[in-house]
Amino acid sequence: MGVPVDHHHPDDGIIEVGLVRVTASDPTRRQAAIFFNPGGPGETPMDILPSLAQYWDNAYVDHPVHGSKKRLAEQFDLIAVVPRGLNGGTPFLCTSDNEATDFHDIVADRSPENIQAMDAYMRATAAACRANPLYPFINTEQTVYDMEVARRALGEPKLHYLGYSYGAWLGSWYAASFPEHVGRMVLDSGMDWTADWNTNITRSKIASQNRFDRLVGRPAANDYERYGLGRDLPSVLARIGELAVPVRRAWGGFWKSPENLIGALAVSDWLRAEPNMSLETLTERMKAHRFHRDDATNTAIRDDAIRYAWRLFPVSYQPEPFRFDDVSSLFSAVMCNDMPYAGDVTHHQARVATLAETLPATNGRGLEYHCVFWGGSHAMRPPLSRVGAAGDILMVHASLDPVTPLQNGTSVLASTTMTHLLVAEGIEEHGVFGFTDSACVEDTVGRYLLTGILPAGREYHCTATPAAHGETDDGFTRPGDAVVLRSELSGLRSPFAPRAGDRP
Structure with a gap:
């Protein structure tokens, strides 16, 4: 669709912005439309939104956990405005000779x-x-106005919204800009939209370190006889400093077990001795090497090391x-x-x-x-005080999210009056709704999008487990398809997290 390059000066030219729409699967029961953003900034909804619609429509309508997603697919169009600058519209590219x-x-x-x-x-x-003349107009404010153009063009009286990660930042700007048009809004695993970028990034890095402490440092220190990595957390953490730079690059931010660190230390020694070792030679050595006396631990170390090996050769x-x-x-x-x-x-x-x-x-x-070196910002952030007029906003956060930590949600909750926070306890997912097998999570969020009904109070906690795959009674008519679709939806993420292609 054509939109003004600059919504504050609409006569200055037009650019194209992509629009993706999946219609309600049961037109006779259609309620409205839900606008969607998968995060970023930079994630495109062009592939993700159709997968999301298929995933929701795959659920059994009467299932106590996932049935609300089926009803959402039946009763709502799903719409995504492709953020300006991405393929699907007029591309914005930073290039130089x-x-x-x-x-x-x-x-x-x-x-x-x-x-x-x-x-x-x-x-x-x-x-x-800055060499691209579009650069001042690629920002959240202008994308919000693009969303409003789409809402009006489609004849939707309210903009219902589901946004993940950066999508919460985008949704909050819309709510502050057009509070009178906001319907039901869910901000999942969101950035703290009451803070700045660097605050969000710093919290993400702290959460990543906390994940290492929880999954690697403390388990290793509590079982020194098995792992031999150190008798306390500082001793285990100090072992990272022993790693060669290529190994730190490969493992940094991906730590998940003491076995990771044992494998990284061994590989680091090999690369110091033979810095020109090929990937093929390294992989063969990993397969042949005995990392640990215990068979199960040895297998875990070797398998993890092999999965990481390709990242050692950027x-x-x-x-x-x-x-x-x-x-x-x-x-x-x-x-x-x-x-x-x-x-x-x-x-x-x-x-x-x-x-x-x-x-x-x-x-x-x-x-x-x-x-x-940018020369200053080019967006006018709407006063956050205006968000209160938008009505209830539901935030969803995993308690152990290592990308956009729970602190983001609690900070927003403390500084606003219209927000509600659902905490999925015990999981570290980035992107919660649709990715658990908890009725407390899935049905609560789904019911709110369907009806606007929220539980009493502003903060509530749900015991949650990540969604299982492939079970005959897991709530989906085609469980195998649900596995594939959830994988495709893993693009819901933050700009300061490892991307899906980086994962070992």
């Missing part, structure tokens, strides 16, 4: 050369994006013309355009250094500071 050299993960590699490379790359990023960074795809370009612009970016290069380099020192188990994704 000037050569730039990428940098290695800035937490794993603290060498002066890598710090200098990051600084040069941040300057190149800002310059390449493409060599060579000087080349600067080229970002639409996803990276959009993220770069939205991050800088949405609000003022405080601090100079020295401030942000010191901030990165502090995070790398205090949170060694995390990775450097999201720690970019190209906004220092």
Whole structure:
């Protein structure tokens, strides 16, 4: 659909924005439409939304856990406005003929050369994006106005909404801009939209470190005889400092067991001795090596190490013309355009250094500071006080989310009056609704989207388990399809988390 390049000056030109729509499967019972955003900024709903509709429509209508999703598919159109700048509309690309050299993960590699490379790359990023005349208009504010154009064009009296991760940031801006048009709004695993980008990123890094402590550090310290990694958490954590840079790059942010760390330490020794070892040779050595005296532990270490091996061999960074795809370009612009970016290069380099020192188990994704060279923001953030007029907003958060931690939800709850928070206890999913087998989660959220009915109070907790796959009675008419569709929906994520393609 055609929308103004700048909604504040609609006569200045038109760009195209993609629109995806899946109609209600039972038109005779249609209620309205639910608008959807999968996160990012930069995730496209073009493939995700049809998968979401199929997944919901696959459920048994009378199932106590998943039945509400079937009723949603029957009674609501699902609509997604493709964020401006992504393929499907007028693409926004940050490109330059000037050569730039990428940098290695800035937490794993603290060498002066890598710090200098990051600084040069941040300057190149800002310059390449600012060379595109669309750059001031790629921001959350303009996307919100695109959503409003779509709502009006489709004749929807209210904008019901389901947004994941950055989708919560986007939804809150819509609610503050057009509170009178907000219907039922669910913000799942959201960024803290009352804070700034760097606050959200820092919390994400702390959550990643906490995940290492919970899954690796404390279990290893509590069973020194089995793992031999250290008798207390600081001792186990210190072992990360022994790893070679390629191994820290490969494992950083992905830690999930003491076996991970044992395998990483062994591989690190091998690569120091033979830095030019090929992936094939490394994999064969992993298969042949005895990592641990206990058979089950040995198998777990070896299998994990083999899964990680390919990440030890990233493409060599060579000087080349600067080229970002639409996803990276959009993220770069939205991050800088949405609000003022405080601090100079020295401030942000010191901030990165502090995070790398205090949170060694995390990775450097999201720690970019190209906004220092941006020249200022280009969006007008609506007053958050206006969100109160939008009515009830339901936030959903996993208690152990390592990407957008629960603190985001509790902070918003404490600083607003219209929000409600559902906490899925005991799981670390990023993206909750649709991904558990808990009626307390699935039916509560589904019922709210269907009817607007919420439980009493503002904060409630549900014991939750991640959704099982392939069971004959798991709530879906085609369980095998549900497995595939859930995998396709795993793109619901944050810009400061490892992406699906990064996963070992």
